[in-house]
Amino acid sequence: MSKVVVVTSGKGGVGKTTTTANIATGLALKGYKTVAIDFDVGLRNLDLVLGCERRVVYDFVNVLKGEAKLHTALIRDTRIETLHVLAASQTRDKDALDAEGVGKVIKELKEMGFDYIICDSPAGIEKGAQMAMYFADEAIVVCNPEVSSVRDADRVIGLLAAKTNRAENNNPIRTHLLLTRYSPMQVKKGEMLSVDDVLELLGVPLLGVIPESKIVLLSSNKGTPAVLDETTDVAQAYLDVVHRFAGEEREHRFIQEEKRGIFQRLFG
């Protein structure tokens, strides 16, 4: 049974593509046949974060327009054979995405036996974002503990509840919250909204918390998703999310400040 998942946020720059790359890679590492689709037509980036930018020949729009077969446009990851990518086009064609075409591609991916189809939404709430969420069974709303991100997340949660294929058929999608760039130290000082604050405001169950870390930038520099080096806190956090998403129980981590020694506290 395949599952279509949208990674969305409303606001840009909060970590949708990073999250898509890590969750797709994590699910593929667990053996699930996974495809990540970039819905950001005109601003392709998922390929870069996943490190397959030089292997893009055909893209999602080529497939939608019938210029390429789906299986020729799918890029198989060189590290994990269960991971596939469908890149967005670099040419801006806002009419390229329509429900009929996107629905057909998703149906075909399901027939190809993909367990997870992860749709990386563009920022905003326009056509691309609407198409990315339309066929979803589950949604991951990525949010930073910051006012504009929380406000936009709330708008998107409203859209997810109303403007999806499932919503139209009275079978609402499951929406999860992923809080990224979280800094327990700033929360403790009262400088940042806490997990509980954001959960109370948005009223959506928590999928996980990803700590603020320089690892995210280092990983995208290299085109290697963080989960591939499981020694880092970001990788651990994303792997927890992947396990939870696949239905396993994992206690939430990275919410409390790590205990520091007395000298660090005095002279930190």
Added chain:
Amino acid sequence: MALFESVVDYFRRTPKTASIAKDRLSVIVARERASTRGGADYLPQLQQELLAVLAKYENIDLQHVSVKLDKTGDCEVLELNITLPEQFVAKKAHAAV
């Protein structure tokens, strides 16, 4: 240094910015939910257009016009609430005399 800052923080009574953020968000999120959720996404536009009409006649701004869609069971109630500014009411009363 960190110890000194903590001591200063402890005695400083200014509200933390995180709680300011939370308060501001609770207000704006509740307001936007009321105006955008519930199926009718034309409500903000309706509010703007009503305002444009009213503004032709009186000095009225956005906070004087509220548009709400309530759902009770299968019944939807569109509630328009226009608060007239005081001088408008006063002028009307004067004209009537």
